[in-house]
Amino acid sequence: MATTQHTRTVDRQPAADPTRRAATIVGGLFIVTYVTSISAKIGFYPPLFDGNYITGPGQDSRVLWGAFAEAILIIANIGSATALYTVVKHRYPNLGLSFIAARIMESVFIGVGILAVFTVVTLRQDFAAAGEQATAGLVAVGDAFLAMQHWTFNLGPQFVVGVGNGCILGWMMFRSRLVPRRLAVLGLIGGPLIVASGSAAVLGLIEPGGAAQTLSAAPEFFWELGLGIYLVVKGFRTPSADVQGTKAQQAVTR
Template sequence: MRTHDARATTAGLLLIAATASSLIATAFLGSVLDGADILGAVALQQNRLLTGALFQIVGAFTSASIAVALYPALKRYAAGMALGAVAFRLIEGVFFALAAVGTLVMVGLSEQLTAGASADASAELVRELGDSASTVGILAFYTGATLYYLVFFRSRLIPRWLSVGGLAGTVLGLVAALLALFGAIATFSGTQIVLNLPIAVQEMVLAVWLLVKGFSPKTPAPTAA
């Protein structure tokens, strides 16, 4: 019999909220910032950008909260890795929040179109800042997620097939993030999106499992030899 406690339910809800807010933010931001006339495009779609930034912020907070919610259940099996997962997902949240700030700054710059070339140069800089912050946030996410899936595998709090699926998804996503970081593929390109699909599906499966099944019956924590 599985235990339905607040930790499993909270983590499941946060997984859904983080994934949904990230997808919604991406849908609103779209390719608005990809063109040459950044500020002109932003000026025409300020409300769309502001809505995207709002969901970026929601995603930042919910992403950071996932590992925090899981920590009490995981620490008895591997306290170091559980704490590492919290640390990296907090880093992820900070950098995703920084990306949201970049979006808000871009909206502010769009109101200064009369500034001419200097404003355009500033807009390009802010766009690069947002992209870089997103990349760092993604790298932190995959590192933190790998750590808690390793603890899940060790503790058997969820089925091992689910843990293995999570580890496979984080490896693919991490490869995609590193390829984007070193310029082998474009950031948020079709290739990167495809390589990120497995972990997106995995996180939703994990969320539903935690909400419906909860954690497996407690297994003895490993003891030192």
């Protein structure tokens, strides 16, 4: 009898939340995307754009660390999307796949930017000691690859991110209430803003990377950072009351 009672007591213990692990992974990878993207852009890449990198002494190791950080960013991008899909696939299968596709496209642009950086470093190392005439051509080629790196940033983190992380992810989190709606609203605001500013930059209506584009990215910045921290600390919320009520009504109807 004692054994039976003990077994029943154990059976009454609440089951572990199956989404908690996914929430930790998604939130942790979102935080990784922040660390890697910001460290690359602010900490490692500035020597590339100081005006004489390709013909000067250069800081190759520093720049290559930036490229490596962005390679980790690609992994975190795709990992966060696939981990999230395990949570939303039953309710939002199409949007979940769309979010994965957006993350992959963002990563493609980032990868092209990494290749541009590698090419500039190789040119500097192999040809910077050439004659004056060759050096002039080298600077032009190097500037072309750096311009490509700029454009990949505008098309990836400044455009595709608005569609994927802002509009698609923000909508899924807002409707499902897996995170607080006040937090998800930041994505619904920030996504269209950076899509608009990224489009304006591509069309030459505003300066790429200027004050207007930086300010427009603020809601998206806090949305993604807040999402990562929230998921690591608290995990996904339980389905909202209205969702549970809808399910109950469907069960009664059946």
